[in-house]
Amino acid sequence: MAELKIRRYRDDDDEDVREIFTLGMSEHIPSSFMHILKQPLTQMILVCVLSALLTSSMSILLIILTVTLLLAAGRQGVSYMVTKYIQTSLKQDFSHIRQTYLESPNSCFWVAESQGSVVGAVACSPTQFENFLELKRMSVKKSYRGRGIAKALCRTVADFAREQGFQGIVLHTTVVQTDAQKLYEHMGYHKIREFVVPEVIARLTNFTITEYGFNLKQNRD
Incomplete structure (x- = not known):
């Protein structure tokens, strides 16, 4: 994309970034x-x-009415859990992006800009694994997907990690984020492990998280 620009987050990007994240997470409800x-x-x-x-x-x-009500209640419950996660995230690092990512060591937050509009975002920060950064909060507007924006954001994080002298990158996706998993595997990420979210409902429904890793020494653009 000739018009695509990846740049560091500015304070006036706040509303766009929060909206992209909210809409992206809401897509996982169905x-x-x-x-x-x-x-x-x-x-x-x-x-x-x-x-x-x-x-x-x-x-x-x-019988039809009862089953319909059960299904509606189930979908409402899923919507509640996703919405709760979104609200919690917006109150945490999304409320302090500059302090969390731009003013902290080995952390950063970028946005993808196309024709003057913010259409995607990604962040990274240190993880518990020594010499590894965590790629997180990546999302691209639905109408701009399939144009290589997510790949460009992934490469931006990889370049940053190399510049900082890190060995690799880790990230996490959920069982329902199949498109994201395909993207990461295409970019050279490999599965490290799978685990179930500790909440009771997640355990009962086998809602798993997949952890991916990317070795910067073995994978060079």
């Missing part, structure tokens, strides 16, 4: 709901409810 529906525990509960209704009532309308 896929998260479908993931839960596919789980054996969820299907067992639905079968038990249907069996109980068929035994106690001959009303097809009641």
Whole structure:
């Protein structure tokens, strides 16, 4: 993209960055709901409810209404959890981007700008692994995807990590972020491990997190 520009975050980017993050995370609500529906525990509960209704009532309308209400409640629950995560994130580092990323050692926050508009963002900060940085908060506006912006943001983080003398980069994605996983694997990231989010609901629905790693010495642009 000839008009694409990757630059460091400025304070007047705050509203755009928060909006891109919020919209990007909200897109995962439908896929998260479908993931839960596919789980054996969820299907067992639905079968038990249907069996109980068929035994106690001959009303097809009641059965349809009950199942519809259960599905609606489930989707609302997923929406609540995602919204809660978004709100928590906005109150944490997104409220202090300059202090968290630009004024802290070995950290940075960039935006992707196309024709004067902020269309993507990414950040990095130190992690618990020695000599590794963590790529985080990457998101690109839906209407601008497929144009190489995410790849450019990944390369920006890799260049920064090399300049700072780090050995590699780590990042985390959820089980429903399949497009992101394909992108990272195409960029040379490899899976390190998978683990389940510690919350009870996440454990019951097998909502896993995948940790990826990128070796800067083995992968050079």
